[in-house]
């Protein structure tokens with residue numbers, strides 16, 4: 001009979017995000033585990049169609065400065081420009097996940113982008129398994145060509161998410177409700 005891994009199930013069923021994240025963040029060894037988990041996502045053709053930009057400490061300030069320059073270049077208002085510099089400071093660690101599709105005769109670009117997206121969820125789950133939490137964010141910057149240039153993305157690359165990681169506020173620990181999936185299911 002199949003072995004039921006209750007802890008793994010609880011991790012999946014209890015997955016939730018946290019907006020307010022403080023220190024500590026995963027340390028270097030834990031980060032290696034988080035990336036090792038990311039590199040185990042399903043990957044058609046084993047193309048590794050993704051890469052990651054990682055920011056903590058002064059890197060968060062550099063990421064915020066890049067966001068601010070992009071906001072200025074995009075002609076955003078004063079409030080958005082001011083907020084942009086502070087955005088990465090909402091967590092002690094930010095991982096920017098980049099879809100980096102490879103030219104391939106068999107594997108469609110969309111498959112490769114999905115593969116890159118899967119790394120974000122996997123890293124969030126791995127971080128939770130290690131006792132941390134996080135939130136997957138996007139926002140207008142993700143689709144902004146100026147911000148993509150700031151981050152050094154190549155023409156074929158795109159951003160699939162900014163994963164903010166850290167330790168949630170103690171008061172913000174409620175388990176997510178269980179939702180009935182049946183309205184979303186069609187049996188063929």
Ligand SMILES: Cc1cc2nc3c(=O)[nH]c(=O)nc-3n(C[C@H](O)[C@H](O)[C@H](O)COP(=O)(O)O)c2cc1C
Pocket residue numbers: 015016017018135136137138139160161176
């Ligand atoms: C591609 C993607 C982009 C997202 N962008 C944002 C975002 O910019 N801001 C935000 O508050 N939530 C964003 N979310 C949703 C959060 O990650 C999170 O799922 C949501 O706050 C619900 O919380 P839960 O994960 O605990 O159910 C995004 C989710 C995905 C998959």
